[in-house]
Amino acid sequence: MTLWIIQRLLQAILVALAMAAIVFIGLHLIGSPIETLLLPEATHEDRLRLIADLGLDRPLYQQFFLFLKGVVQGNLGTSYVYKEPAVDLILSRLPATLELAFAAVLLSLILGVPLGLAAGWKPESRFSRTIMIGSIFGFSLPIFWIAILLIMIFSVQLGWLPSSGRGAINTILGIPWSFITLDGLKHMLLPAVSLSLFNISMVTRLTEAGVREAMSSEYVRFAKAKGLAPWRILSVHILKNVMIPVVTVVGLDIGQTIAFSVVTETIFAWPGVGKIIIDSISALDRPVIVAYLMLVVIMFVIINLVVDVTYRLLDPRIRLQGE
């Protein structure tokens, strides 16, 4: 187990390095950030000085190795635009994005799994068909459109919920969070719902398919033959089997959700990482982009580790092979 985790981490480092190299080359091909950073009235001397300051006068491979040297010392570079260490910049915004993404994933599990169970249990009923048709909409409607619609209804027409910002925040362990205050929760509701609609639909459909498959299985028939109540069959026998694929997909999905939150954050003016990364890309602020992507890689590796561990808890057959 320990060996396996170390292997995973080594793989992650390789991926992060390869990715950093690609970003370096890619941004180099797109162009230089100098034009956007210089003031209009800057002289030629100012320009040369800035290029030298940012280290952009060196060949690309030298820039890359300087960056690697920094990484070893725990320094991912300084933002060209904000003149702040890139990591600090991202970490200060990360909690907002994380809590939004986790709220969305939580919603998709809390709503998606029961809806899927209900739909799969009695697939012919009108309720189940409504759920399944609804999930197609959740699947196909674009997030930005849903987000705008939600704002129109709940903020503009009804005036129930705020449409932008994080609201009141409170700190735990020195990190600011919105979900611990009522006002913060109110602010989070609309963006979380619009971000989670796709996930709810996916989890619902996945659960439904799993339940329908399990319903025709021999072990369910045997459970019925034992005289078990339907509730017990559904909530123990079927649910535990169905959760295995759901956990996989939701795990992969946390990463997706964080990436998708760029759109949602822009619409709801949610001060998360998504906003910063969009700004950094348009300003070609390389240190921030690289630092962000490296964090994402690390996050994906951690999520996958958690998924694998959860697997072992859910499925005894996998547990046995490892140990």
Place this chain on the structure above:
Amino acid sequence: MTALLEIKGLKTEVVTSDGRVTLIDDVNLTLAAGEVMGLVGESGSGKSVTGLSIMGLVDNPAQVTGGQILFKGQDLRKLSERKIRSIRGNRVAMIFQDPMSTLNPVLRIDTQMMEAVHAHEAVSKQAARERARDALGMVGIPSPDERLSAYPHQFSGGMRQRVAIAIALLMSPDLIIADEPTTALDVTIQAQILSIVQKLAREKGTTLIWITHDLSVVAGLAEKLSVMYGGRIVEQGLTADLLRHPMHPYTNGLIASLPAHNKRGSRLKQINGTTPSVASMPSGCAFHPRCSSATQLCLSRPPLEPIDGRLLRCFHPVTAGAPL
């Protein structure tokens, strides 16, 4: 003596908007307490459907559409879902064919056994666990205490079938329906399972319906034999009588095709043709297209009539003994 189980005119059909397909029709069975009956037939003859119909476990779109299932005098078809659930697994238990898939792969054996007890009786966890352990011991699982906390994949096929049998025995049911429980197992394991079930059924006086396609399995096990073909019972009587002198041409063919009955060096006997599918069941006697003594008469359906100490559904009974 009143019968423990009496089935009259049982009919199970697949009902869809396109029409109905009959799976079993006019099935009659009577079993006294402690009796062992073999239910024999080819794949698709309706023997498994009969077992599931008794349990009320036929899956949509199939459903029981006619007849009575009298268990201790009460018609199971008329009971509420809750009532029938209190009988299922409690008074009537079932064992299925494939032990690899009947146990839930992600639940421990003790969970799967104790829940069966708790479904019918409010006993403490400790008591349920003890009963589960004793049941495992009864079916010959070594060190049952440790095995209780194992998962199904840690057992072999034969051991899993023992666990399934132990679960069926947990509530000491009056009737066990065994749906080909040895078909998926090695021959040596088959023999072990057979002797375990036979011994336990005899000790506890459990009534047994043993569904199989293998005549040699039931020959030594069952006192009574019902032979099914095309969703109907074609011959029913004492096992010894039927084996010695099969009167239905189909039963006759089944017995004649047992390898043990064929002379060394001669061609194995077989019944020509294949089992009809439920969608294209021949009219009249379902067996007539494959029967050598079929006549014009066989195009109308023969009734199940008592003859010579048994029930027979044939216009042209085999008169001479089977060509052994």
